[in-house]
Amino acid sequence: QVHLVESGGGSVQAGGSLTLSCVASGFSQRPYRVAWFRQISGQEREGVALIGGSSTTRYAASVLGRFTISRDTDNSVSLKMNNLKLEDTATYYCAADTRLGFQTTSAGAPVAADYSNWGEGTQVTVSS
Numbered sequence: 001q002v003h004l005v006e007s008g009g010g011s012v013q014a015g016g017s018l019t020l021s022c023v024a025s026g027f028s029q030r031p032y033r034v035a036w037f038r039q040i041s042g043q044e045r046e047g048v049a050l051i052g053g054s055s056t057t058r059y060a061a062s063v064l065g066r067f068t069i070s071r072d073t074d075n076s077v078s079l080k081m082n083n084l085k086l087e088d089t090a091t092y093y094c095a096a097d098t099r100l101g102f103q104t105t106s107a108g109a110p111v112a113a114d115y116s117n118w119g120e121g122t123q124v125t126v127s128s
Helices: none
Strands: 003-007 010-013 018-025 033-039 047-051 055-059 068-072 076-081 090-096 122-127
Touching: 003 090, 018 068, 018 090, 018 122, 033 068, 047 068, 047 076, 055 068
Parallel strands: 010 122
Antiparallel strands: 003 018, 018 076, 033 047, 033 090, 047 055, 068 076, 090 122
């Protein structure tokens, strides 16, 4: 059974940093693409960043230059978030898929429908 477990969320002041981690298990092969999404209650899930098979990365415009996604091992991906802003407050979800290739929005963000497997989420709260 496939599992994705996020960790590293918490509370931080604006301008601070957090690093989220996503650990995958139960996959028959290394997930080709892994992405981070975030969601505020009552709003649509928003793509934040993705990493593809050759460590190709894509970012939403709102986080470009502040967030860095990296593949630490075959089954773990981290999201380093610097210079956090109040508007980064959300529940962050890890998503993964073993199918080749990836889709992005016209702005370069990952697309939720492109992922079959999701974690339970970790809360990030940024305060002033």
